[in-house]
Amino acid sequence: MNIRPNAILEVDALERRFDVSAPWLNRMIERKPRRTLRAVDGVDFVIQRGQTLALVGESGCGKSTIAKLVTGLHPPSGGKIRFHGDRDRLQMIFQDPFASLNPRWRVGRIIAEPLRTLRPDTPEDTVSARVDELLRTVGLAPADGLKFPHEFSGGQRQRISIARALAGEPEFLVCDEPTSALDVSVQAQVLNLMKRLQKEMELTYLFISHDLSVVRHMADVIAVMYLGRIVEIQPTMDLFANPLHPYTRLLLDTIPDLDAPKRDRSPMGGEVPSPVSPPSGCSFHPRCPLVFDRCKQERPERRAEVHDRRVACFAAEAGA
Amino acid sequence: MSDIVLDVQGLRVEFPTRKGILTAVDDISLQIRRGEILGMVGESGAGKSMTGMAILGLLEPPGRISGGSIHLSGDRIDTLDDRAMQAIRGRRIGAIFQDPLTSLNPLFRVGDQLVETIRLHTDLDKSQARTRAKDLMREVGIPAVEERIDNYPHQFSGGMRQRIVIALALCAEPELIVADEPTTALDVSIQAQITALLKRLCRERGTAVMLVTHDMGVIAETADRVAVMYAGRLAEVGAVEDVVRRPKHPYTTGLMGSIPSLRKDVEELQMIPGSMPRLNAIPPGCAFNPRCDHAGPRCRRDVPRITEGDATGAACWLEQTGTVEEGAIA
Ligand SMILES: Nc1ncnc2c1ncn2[C@@H]1O[C@H](COP(=O)(O)OP(=O)(O)OP(=O)(O)O)[C@@H](O)[C@H]1O
Ligand SMILES: Nc1ncnc2c1ncn2[C@@H]1O[C@H](COP(=O)(O)OP(=O)(O)OP(=O)(O)O)[C@@H](O)[C@H]1O
Ligand code: SF4
Ligand code: SF4
Ligand SMILES: [Mg+2]
Ligand SMILES: [Mg+2]
Numbered sequence: 001m002n003i004r005p006n007a008i009l010e011v012d013a014l015e016r017r018f019d020v021s022a023p024w025l026n027r028m029i030e031r032k033p034r035r036t037l038r039a040v041d042g043v044d045f046v047i048q049r050g051q052t053l054a055l056v057g058e059s060g061c062g063k064s065t066i067a068k069l070v071t072g073l074h075p076p077s078g079g080k081i082r083f084h085g086d087r088d089r090l091q092m093i094f095q096d097p098f099a100s101l102n103p104r105w106r107v108g109r110i111i112a113e114p115l116r117t118l119r120p121d122t123p124e125d126t127v128s129a130r131v132d133e134l135l136r137t138v139g140l141a142p143a144d145g146l147k148f149p150h151e152f153s154g155g156q157r158q159r160i161s162i163a164r165a166l167a168g169e170p171e172f173l174v175c176d177e178p179t180s181a182l183d184v185s186v187q188a189q190v191l192n193l194m195k196r197l198q199k200e201m202e203l204t205y206l207f208i209s210h211d212l213s214v215v216r217h218m219a220d221v222i223a224v225m226y227l228g229r230i231v232e233i234q235p236t237m238d239l240f241a242n243p244l245h246p247y248t249r250l251l252l253d254t255i256p257d258l259d260a261p262k263r264d265r266s267p268m269g270g271e272v273p274s275p276v277s278p279p280s281g282c283s284f285h286p287r288c289p290l291v292f293d294r295c296k297q298e299r300p301e302r303r304a305e306v307h308d309r310r311v312a313c314f315a316a317e318a319g320a
Numbered sequence: 321m322s323d324i325v326l327d328v329q330g331l332r333v334e335f336p337t338r339k340g341i342l343t344a345v346d347d348i349s350l351q352i353r354r355g356e357i358l359g360m361v362g363e364s365g366a367g368k369s370m371t372g373m374a375i376l377g378l379l380e381p382p383g384r385i386s387g388g389s390i391h392l393s394g395d396r397i398d399t400l401d402d403r404a405m406q407a408i409r410g411r412r413i414g415a416i417f418q419d420p421l422t423s424l425n426p427l428f429r430v431g432d433q434l435v436e437t438i439r440l441h442t443d444l445d446k447s448q449a450r451t452r453a454k455d456l457m458r459e460v461g462i463p464a465v466e467e468r469i470d471n472y473p474h475q476f477s478g479g480m481r482q483r484i485v486i487a488l489a490l491c492a493e494p495e496l497i498v499a500d501e502p503t504t505a506l507d508v509s510i511q512a513q514i515t516a517l518l519k520r521l522c523r524e525r526g527t528a529v530m531l532v533t534h535d536m537g538v539i540a541e542t543a544d545r546v547a548v549m550y551a552g553r554l555a556e557v558g559a560v561e562d563v564v565r566r567p568k569h570p571y572t573t574g575l576m577g578s579i580p581s582l583r584k585d586v587e588e589l590q591m592i593p594g595s596m597p598r599l600n601a602i603p604p605g606c607a608f609n610p611r612c613d614h615a616g617p618r619c620r621r622d623v624p625r626i627t628e629g630d631a632t633g634a635a636c637w638l639e640q641t642g643t644v645e646e647g648a649i650a
Contacts, residue, residue: 022470059510060479154364154501155365183362186363187578188589213537213580213581256541257537257582258537274464
């Protein structure tokens, strides 16, 4: 992989904590301490302009929180986010197409809004022509602009949010599970569209998906997260060919495989640890098949290596 | 006693609108046996959720069942009133929706919601119900249950919220679970836990499951049979190995072809050109004909159906008769 010196996003030691304490009164009565959850715990990565970086990892590991930090919906509790682009042209496709569309607005108005914000002087007929075009781009019809979000199925609503994101002429798109509500044939259309737009407009994507076959198709670089941290980051093909972190290996082994389904699959062992009280040392150690003493005491750091291949694991370090 | 838990015959769901009646579910027949998982797949907007909602008695007016019948273990349920249906939901049919927020009240702690549901359907007292709630949360893989039972829904990640909904659906040990995209927002490891959980319920408690999902990998590893829907109709029904490996309907073939592979690299994914027709513009004959490479005159005239009495097959003239030419009047 060639590293070009034109990073559009640099994330440095990013942290986000949430207060998940019981209410004040309960804390007093039950003598419970204040509790903090470290949703994002010292994350760094760089995204090059025109490239796609994918975040993968277990539910609750902090992917959506990173997405919201990058788009400014949450302020960070620590660390830095440097965005070298036009903030107005940073758009997000949300994980939840139900919550993210205003139910009282017609679809046409929803899609037009980012366009009106970006270019307030655009004449009305240009706006509506652009909305029609966007609806067609995502496989809906111009007439759908007159309807309300509740008149659409889940997948159709996700296409509306994609159209809305594209209306803002983004240069950087944060896509949180953009196709997980879509069926595979519409997914193929949306992914092909996203790739085409990327090529034509040099779009950059921060792409979140739990579907590793989708990620493999879309991403240039994959960052694997576990409990608020990136445990491994590698160019896509290298990650699939040579996963370094034991968690990544487990993850790759768990993908349901259409070509060789394992119907008697036993799910990954171990309870998912709590981000409120993460395990000591390497937070993966209670579930790791390679665990040794040092892992329980010391926290492995991600060692910088050649290119963007980095892994936070003592065993991988020793083997490398 | 027959072991058929869910028996849907000729189901139709309609939406009257200003411009006429839209048929969202058009003559669907399905059966699910004890301990069986039926996977439902198909184009976005094909009517999968509507079918599930009709079974649950949760269609929102003006949507309504306009034909056919639904039986649950021999009892007809599509004609019941709202109160009777409400009693059946939760107790005999568990529901897991695409959007976890439909099942969770954002204003209440998840523990309280679980305890309330458990107490509604069992005669456990408050502290027993709380113990059961914790067991269920553990069963669906929520970490640090003691700490999190008193959190509110928004304090959980999308995937964790969905697991709590699954715990809610399991509270009363229902005969049938209708799961609409239960693992859509989940990563593979939790997804594997949830599907393993559903499979275990089927095996150990004989629960019948209707599993709506876009994820063919999940279908391949979880479902016993698969029903493929297109434009409100059934395109194909069959055993999972047959539908995945030897699809008979051209739409199913296209669907299988558009899945990104874990082994092959392609610049562009294979696509089925065009999009599913709007409900108010379904072409005559086979609804798939404008997108089908094999379409012929018969496809544009007669609606192909999965032959009655036979619970498997493809609704396709080419598959059924070997020809798409004029043929006999159906
Ligand atoms: N507003 C909040 N208050 C308290 N905790 C939160 C809040 N938002 C997220 N969290 C917690 O932060 C952690 C990370 O959540 P996040 O939504 O980023 O996960 P995710 O990786 O996107 O998961 P999923 O794949 O399930 O969507 C979780 O433990 C979650 O419970
Ligand atoms: N209130 C409504 N009024 C009119 N049409 C509706 C209404 N609600 C849903 N529909 C239509 O009914 C059809 C079936 O929707 P349904 O939600 O069952 O699709 P689905 O197969 O579950 O799709 P997805 O995979 O995207 O969830 C869709 O074409 C949708 O546009
Ligand atoms: S550091 Fe130790 S426990 Fe952590 S992943 Fe590596 S071997 Fe396993
Ligand atoms: S009936 Fe005709 S149009 Fe429909 S799927 Fe079969 S060949 Fe294609
Ligand atoms: Mg998320
Ligand atoms: Mg649906």
